[in-house]
Structures are given as C-alpha cells and as structure tokens.
Amino acid sequence: MTGTPTFALPGGFLGVTRREADPAIAIAGIPLDIGTTNRPGARFGPDAIRRASKMLVDGDHPVARRAVTAGLSDVGDFEIALGDIPASLALIERQAAPFRHLITLGGDHSIALPLLRALAKRHGPVGLVHFDAHVDTWPDSFGQPYGHGSCFYHAILEGLVDPRRMIQIGIRSPVQREVMAWTLGQGVTVLSAQDVHEQGVAAVTARIRSVAGDAPAYLTFDIDALDPAFAPGTGTPEIGGLATWQAQALLRGLRGLSFVGMDMVEVAPAYDQAEITVLAAATLVYEYLALLQPEL
Structure with missing residues (x-):
C-alpha cells in the first residue's frame, strides 16, 4: 500500500474533501x-460515520471493482434550528433542494421527511425502499406531529412517496394494530426481519425490485434494521434484526434500480461498541455508492 494511511485521511466521507458547486453526488450530514x-x-452520527468510512478507501470496491468516489463531494453538515423540529425541517428541505443526488448522514429519521419534500419537487412521488425495525407511520410522536416515528405517515399523506412502490424491510418492533392496518391499507409492502431470515436474501431482493419498479426510488436506512449484535449504537434497538451480511447482500442485489437519493440515520455513537455500528453504517453507504457506478 502507498499514500496516506487510512487513519490520517481528511475528515470527509471516504476522505473526500472537495466541495463542488454542482456535484453529481453530494454527501451531507444532518446532526438533528x-x-x-x-x-x-x-446528532453525533455524521462525524462518526465519516471517521469510520476511512476504513474503506485502501482499494477498489470488492464487487464493483472500482473506486466509488467519482463525482462525489462531501458538502459538510446542514444547518438546523436548535430545539425546533418544524423550523429544522424547513431548513433541511431548503438546503437539500439544489442537489441532483443527495446522500445524507443522520441524525434521526425525522430528516427523511424534508428530504422527500425536496425530492418530490424534482421527481414527483418516488418509490421508497425502507430498512428499519419500525414502520415510522405513526400519526404523531407522543403528541408531537413531527418525529422520527411519523416521517412516513406524513410522506404518504403529502403524496411524496407512492405507497404502492414502498417496501419496508426488517420491521419487528411493537406497533399498534391500527397503525399497521393503516400502513398496509395504503398499499405499503411490509417484510419483517423474520421474513428475511426465513425467505432468504434472493427472494427478498426479488420482492424489493418488483415493488420499487423502474421509476425513481429513494433508499432510507435506519441502522436499527440491523440486530443490536451488529448495531448497538442506536436509540431504539430491537432484537431479532438483520445481520450486516444480509443488509449488504440485499443492497448489492438492487443494482439497476433508479435510485435518486439515500439517507443513513439513527446512528448514536455513544452507545456503540468498538465502532461496529458506525462501520456498518459507513459500509452500507459505500455499498449504495457502488450501486451508482456504471457496470464495467
């Protein structure tokens, strides 16, 4: 190996520090x-994911067989309104709007709503590939209309996503019967973690592809889709989740879908062990970047 050691690379994702005016792919942190x-x-997730990503730059992607940083700029962190969720959502939407293809490092899952608002203005309602332990279609969060458990309730009501092209993978938390009934009634496809374990990666990949279709789709990945054995550093861990190899294999099977953006959320480094959560998060973003590379 030659060049700068991985641990000494600059602080951007995968060591990228360039900030182009109109990048093909932008990475931003949202510490909300x-x-x-x-x-x-x-809120400490973006910086920790960036640090962990340094592990991934000492060679080409093992499947894509190339570096995945072509056209990539790390544009730093978005501004938020401290302590004010609605104002923060408005700020995030405004800052996300100019980017052609945005990957965001959260932050909690609340950030997905303004990101989808910005995206829908460019693409119309998009398909949604949603990895999570939770459906996030509660109508509110303990009386607060906006929170990390209600982002997709609002996204569906606002017409930001096409629920018939929306699939949730890894769901396994307690959920009220009426919330699950509402979600399914909108046309959302829900696959539990147990479904993934029993059906296998190939069958689940095929289901995701059939639901998402060929039109523009967004990938949202809550790190608690992974089992706490693989991702303890999160705010709402649920046992029985996906293994990192399953998540990685599922993402690798989605090449060719028309993804127009991604977020990686709910990484809380204070609860992590040996940086396994942040490494998993960074690697899954890395896998998404590999999907965007043209085939050799």
Missing part, C-alpha cells in the same frame, strides 16, 4: 436528533 423518542445522540 430532537425527534427521537428513546435514547438521544444521533
């Missing part, structure tokens, strides 16, 4: 976690 309903701390 005031929408959490359990353990806080995801």
Whole structure:
C-alpha cells in the first residue's frame, strides 16, 4: 500500500474533501436528533460515520471493482434550528433542494421527511425502499406531529412517496394494530426481519425490485434494521434484526434500480461498541455508492 494511511485521511466521507458547486453526488450530514423518542445522540452520527468510512478507501470496491468516489463531494453538515423540529425541517428541505443526488448522514429519521419534500419537487412521488425495525407511520410522536416515528405517515399523506412502490424491510418492533392496518391499507409492502431470515436474501431482493419498479426510488436506512449484535449504537434497538451480511447482500442485489437519493440515520455513537455500528453504517453507504457506478 502507498499514500496516506487510512487513519490520517481528511475528515470527509471516504476522505473526500472537495466541495463542488454542482456535484453529481453530494454527501451531507444532518446532526438533528430532537425527534427521537428513546435514547438521544444521533446528532453525533455524521462525524462518526465519516471517521469510520476511512476504513474503506485502501482499494477498489470488492464487487464493483472500482473506486466509488467519482463525482462525489462531501458538502459538510446542514444547518438546523436548535430545539425546533418544524423550523429544522424547513431548513433541511431548503438546503437539500439544489442537489441532483443527495446522500445524507443522520441524525434521526425525522430528516427523511424534508428530504422527500425536496425530492418530490424534482421527481414527483418516488418509490421508497425502507430498512428499519419500525414502520415510522405513526400519526404523531407522543403528541408531537413531527418525529422520527411519523416521517412516513406524513410522506404518504403529502403524496411524496407512492405507497404502492414502498417496501419496508426488517420491521419487528411493537406497533399498534391500527397503525399497521393503516400502513398496509395504503398499499405499503411490509417484510419483517423474520421474513428475511426465513425467505432468504434472493427472494427478498426479488420482492424489493418488483415493488420499487423502474421509476425513481429513494433508499432510507435506519441502522436499527440491523440486530443490536451488529448495531448497538442506536436509540431504539430491537432484537431479532438483520445481520450486516444480509443488509449488504440485499443492497448489492438492487443494482439497476433508479435510485435518486439515500439517507443513513439513527446512528448514536455513544452507545456503540468498538465502532461496529458506525462501520456498518459507513459500509452500507459505500455499498449504495457502488450501486451508482456504471457496470464495467
């Protein structure tokens, strides 16, 4: 190996520090976690994911067989309105709007709503590939209309996503019967973690592809889709989740879908062990970047 050691690379994702005016792919951090309903701390996720990503730059992607940073700019962190969820959502939407293809490092899952608002103005209602332990279609979060458990309730009502092209993978938390009934009634496809374990990666990949279709789609990945054995550093861990190899294999099977953006959320480094959560998060973003590379 030659060049700068990985641990000494600059602080951008995958060591990228360039900030182009109109990048093909932009990575931004959104250190917002005031929408959490359990353990806080995801505001520290963006920096921790960036640091962990340095592990991934000492060679080409093992499947894509190339570097994945072509056209990539790390544009830093978005501004938020401290302590004010609606104002923060408005700020996030405004800052996300100019980017052609945006990957965001959260932050809690509340950030997905303004990101989808910005995206819908460019593409119309998009498909949604949603990895999570939770459906996030509660109508509110303990009386607060906006929070990390209600982002997709609002996204569906606002017509930002096409629920018939929306699939949730890894769901396994307690959920009220009426919330699940409403979600399914909108046309959303829900696959539990147990479904993934029993059906296998190939079958689940095929289901995701059939639901998402060929039109523009957005990928949203809550790190608690992974089992706490693989991702303890999150605010709302649920046992029985996906293994990192399953999540990685599922993402690798989605090449060719028309993804127009991604977020990685709910990484709370204070609860992590040996940086396994942040490494998993960074690697899954890395896998998404590999999907965007043209085939050799």
